[in-house]
Amino acid sequence: MARRTQRGFLPALAAALTAGALLAGIASQAAEPPAVAPEGALDPAALAALELEHSRLRDELAAAEARLGVLAEKLYAARLAVTYRGELDPPFRLARVELWLDGALAYAQDFQRPPSVQLLQLFDGHLPPGRHLLEVRVLARGPGEPEGAPPGYLAASGMAVHLRDGAVTRARFEAEQDGDPPDPADLRGETPDGTWDVEIEGSFSTER
Amino acid sequence: MLAACALAGIGLLLQAGLPGGPEAALVRWLGGPAAQARSTGEARPEELAGRLARAETLYLDGAVQATARALGALLLDPRFARLTAGPGFDPARYYLASALAEEGALGRARALLLELLGRQPASDLRGPALRKLTDLTLRSAQFEACLTPLRELKLAPEDADEVAYLQGKALLSLGRPDQAGAPLGRIGPASRLFASARYLLALTALERGDREAAEDELCRLVRRPASGREPFFLSDQAAQAVAHAWLALARLRHERGAFERAIDTYRKVADDPAVGGQARYELAWSLERAGRLQAAAAELEALLARPAPWEDEPAARLLLAYSHLAACRWEQAGALLSADAARLRGLSAALDAQVAGQTPRALPTEVRPWVPQTARERRAEALAADLARSQEALARLRDELLRVRDGAPREAGAAPPEARLSAGLLAQRARAEGLTQRAADLRARLGSAGQAAELEELTQTAARIEAARDRAQAALARLGAGAWARPLAPPAADPARTPLAYLDAELHALAGLAGRAATAARSAGALARAARAEHLRRAAGRVAAWARQAALGEVDVVVGRKQALELEIQNLALGRYPLSSLRELAEAGALDEGLEYWPYDGEGWPDEYE
Secondary structure, eight states: OHHHHOTTTHHHHHHHSOHHHHHHHHHGGGOOOOSSOOTTOOOHHHHHHHHHHHHHHHHHHHHHHHHHHHHHHHHOOOEEEEEEEEEOOTTOEEEEEEEEETTEEEEEEEOSSOOSOSEEEEEEEEOOSEEEEEEEEEEEEOTTOOSSSOOSEEEEEEEEEEEOTTOEEEEEEEEEEEEEOOOHHHHHSSSOOOEEEEEEEEEEEEEO | OHHHHHHHHHTGGGGTTSTTOHHHHHHHHHTSHHHHHTSOSSOOHHHHHHHHHHHHHHHHTTOHHHHHHHHHHHHHOGGGHHHHSSGGGHHHHHHHHHHHHHTTOHHHHHHHHHHHHHOSSOOTTHHHHHHHHHHHHHHHTOHHHHHHHHHHSOOOGGGHHHHHHHHHHHHHHTTOHHHHHHHHHHOOTTSTTHHHHHHHHHHHHHHTTOHHHHHHHHHHHHOOOTTOOOSSOOOHHHHHHHHHHHHHHHHHHHHTTOHHHHHHHHHHTTTOTTTHHHHHHHHHHHHHHTTOHHHHHHHHHHHHTOSSOOTTHHHHHHHHHHHHHHTTOHHHHHHHHHHHHHHHHHHHHHHHHHHTTOSOOSOOTTTTTTSOOOHHHHHHHHHHHHHHHHHHHHHHHHHHHHHHHHTOOTTOSSOOHHHHHHHHHHHHHHHHHHHHHHHHHHHHHHTTTSOHHHHHHHHHHHHHHHHHHHHHHHHHHHHHHHHHHSOOOOOOSOTTTSOHHHHHHHHHHHHHHHHHHHHHHHHHHHHHHHHHHHHHHHHHHHHHHHHHHHHHHHHHHHHHHHHHHHHHHHHHHTTOOOHHHHHHHHHTTOSOTTOOOOOOOSSOOHHHHO
């Protein structure tokens, strides 16, 4: 009975949202770019050329890094190794770990699934003796958080280490986490709440 | 000489012929007495094994930057030259190439992998090297740079599938799908790329309008053996291709009106983490078209209960409203449509103003998940960010080199004024970007309901914020250029212990790189702005379409109510039960399930008359 009264309602929406439009998504993967890009448009050829130039810059940068690496080994007898050990319990999911060394990003790893090990080696290399600043950032996702969006939970810890010539300094960050993030049912309610409690302990030791 | 061999191994001698180049200067210093005095003679195999184990741990734990530096340094070190020249060092070459590829140094990564592939007798890592080369080529789309040298190499028959896939993708990228079929069709079922190749073949069939061939191809891809046992281990990549194949198959079936088959097909991937959400939304469409209105509404309600916003969410809400409308649930349909129409109208007004050039020029947070960036827009944004990181890396290398050149201790006092100024400008730029986003969200909330004076004030404020952001960006660029242009002070380090010639050559080379990086960053910034503008235009178009559909839906609710009322009046006039009463009786179980009761709706009863 109801179908008798619905005639004329769906077509307006259906015309705009038919599977033809859905299939266009498939076909567009191999579609050619327009021959002439409008003014101020995103030019695919320019983008590809710039990506190639950046890749060449990274080649040169990597070569310079390697040269500086061998020089650092010859000049500095101080070595730093940094590890991170973390326990992140469900429903949180580890999304990313970063190490910042003297204000520069020295390690960054995104995780689509939990790592198979709890201990990660973040850095191992020769540096000038003296004071260096380390900062570890741990990013996680709560339940229902989409993979494409930035992770919703962040904890960080930093410390200064003091390197000595002829010695290996081992810095360790150990994280323990507890918390109760809001689940999808909470988020649909009127008064969502949640907790994220992380303790990151940093320590270092020097071995002659 | 040993050092020169090592350098040749990694391909770092590209500029060695240039007098004063950093490579040549470093080789000279490494072979000189100052460096020799710090060494303990030629390295022993155990020492190399220890270094390799450390590098392997770093690589496997994701520390690609440290891996690239450690292994690159190892290849350059003349103490290890004899040990690193042979095939025993191949695993390290492979890890180094992988780390370099992760770092974006694709040319050097490719050179190392091609070296492994060209090794005679064949390296044990030939297979992994070829797969890595395929992956980095697919990611970068630099097909020619890979396929040209591969043609010169004598590859084993089992390697042919990887090369064929690259050829197929290269031809597709050149817009020659008709020629891509041949190499893609050669790929055997044992290849890790088999599923992807068959999926591409289905797409090319679809593009030339051969739906039947496309459907056959997709069916072959998703078909399971009768035993239920997989003939090979399904990699993530293959599983993804199979999931997309199910989705494409379902779309084809929906398109040709086979809704029940489409429903079954969509259900195959309804729980897939990558395509499950899209499949469920489209499944609701098939249910709707098949007339299963209750099921469609239930599917949509379950989808809309997800806490995070998602692509097509507004379209799904519209479809849910129309499901209610089709089932004569006027109240639910009307509530959904009027709420959406008001919200989408406001958003559309704000986006239209932004597209017309008004500030703030940022996409409202609410709209972002509904209209994700295209792959090309994401690439443009990522490139600008990557170039900024490369500029930071260059500045870090310069500071390291200057510190060695000056013999400066780490415990030097406060940060230099340039560093403090740079940190301040970066903070200002980040704050301005945050404020622009907040202004865009506020503008979207005001929509078309805001007072003209309010909107004008917001536009002016956003323009001032964006101007401040541009000033901070320009100041940062000037500060960066100034740091590289500053003449070098006389070195303070001990010239007998420090490779001053190398340091100066390296600083000179890095300054050249910094100039190129700055030029590229400006172009990348313009492309990223173009990408954001394109994204904004696309979002404005889609939101406007949804707003129009919601407004039409509001009209449809009124028309529907009117039609229903007319039928009720006609039925009452004929002495029949009104529809609403019948529904209530049926729901209360007062009517027998087998009872067929069709009130006259004014259009005649052709099946009874004929």
